[in-house]
Amino acid sequence: MDYVFINEVVGRSEIAMVALGTHSLQDSIMLHRYANAEWRDKHLAPLVAGEVFPSFGMTEPDVASSDPTQLQTRAVLEGDEWVINGRKWFTSGAGNAV
Ligand SMILES: Cc1cc2nc3c(=O)[nH]c(=O)nc-3n(C[C@H](O)[C@H](O)[C@H](O)COP(=O)(O)OP(=O)(O)OC[C@H]3O[C@@H](n4cnc5c(N)ncnc54)[C@H](O)[C@@H]3O)c2cc1C
Structure with a gap:
């Protein structure tokens, strides 16, 4: 607290x-x-x-994002590339993330 x-x-x-x-x-x-x-x-x-x-992309527009178990986006490793399927928003610092 x-x-x-x-x-x-x-x-x-x-x-x-x-x-x-x-x-x-x-x-x-x-x-x-x-x-x-x-x-x-x-x-x-x-x-x-x-x-x-x-930068941390948790929040999604279609689900209550205060409960991470509901998140729908998945990252699947295909060969050497991660394929990310889903939509995020309110992601602070995404433009500066390194
Ligand atoms: C300044 C700022 C910076 C942020 N930066 C980031 C960031 O960098 N990355 C990121 O991912 N997000 C970021 N966020 C978004 C923030 O983390 C989300 O708003 C948060 O995850 C809550 O998700 P939500 O908006 O979907 O609200 P919800 O999860 O829908 O919650 C809304 C309200 O409903 C309540 N609630 C939810 N589920 C239930 C239920 N089953 N039963 C009863 N009540 C429920 C919650 O307690 C809350 O009071 C940022 C937000 C702010 C304000």
């Missing part, structure tokens, strides 16, 4: 998360908790070092 109150204040500014370096927190926690060692080395290390800018 402590972090909820902090976010209430941080959310008053469009640049606060980037200024405070917390824009990568959500992605960092997910990678820290659920990624394998290879993905942690490849993605988490540069993320917390500030070398890459994250």
Whole structure:
């Protein structure tokens, strides 16, 4: 709950998360908790070092996106390419993600 109150204040500014370096927190926690060692080395290390800018595409227009179990978009590996089938919106930082 402590972090909820902090976010209430941080959310008053469009640049606060980037200024405070917390824009990568959500992605960092997910990678820290659920990624394998290879993905942690490849993605988490540069993320917390500030070398890459994250973007997280969860929210979809046709389902309640506060419940990730309802998400419909699927990413399927076909040969060497990921084919993403679905529609996302409200994806902060997508234009700057590296
Ligand atoms: C500043 C900002 C930045 C954002 N950045 C991103 C981003 O980078 N990436 C991204 O993916 N999204 C982003 N979002 C979108 C945000 O994360 C979504 O709005 C959120 O995931 C909620 O999904 P939803 O809008 O579909 O609302 P819903 O899930 O439809 O929820 C609406 C309301 O209905 C309630 N509700 C939902 N399901 C049920 C149920 N079964 N029974 C009863 N009540 C229910 C919820 O508790 C909530 O009060 C951003 C939003 C904001 C405001």
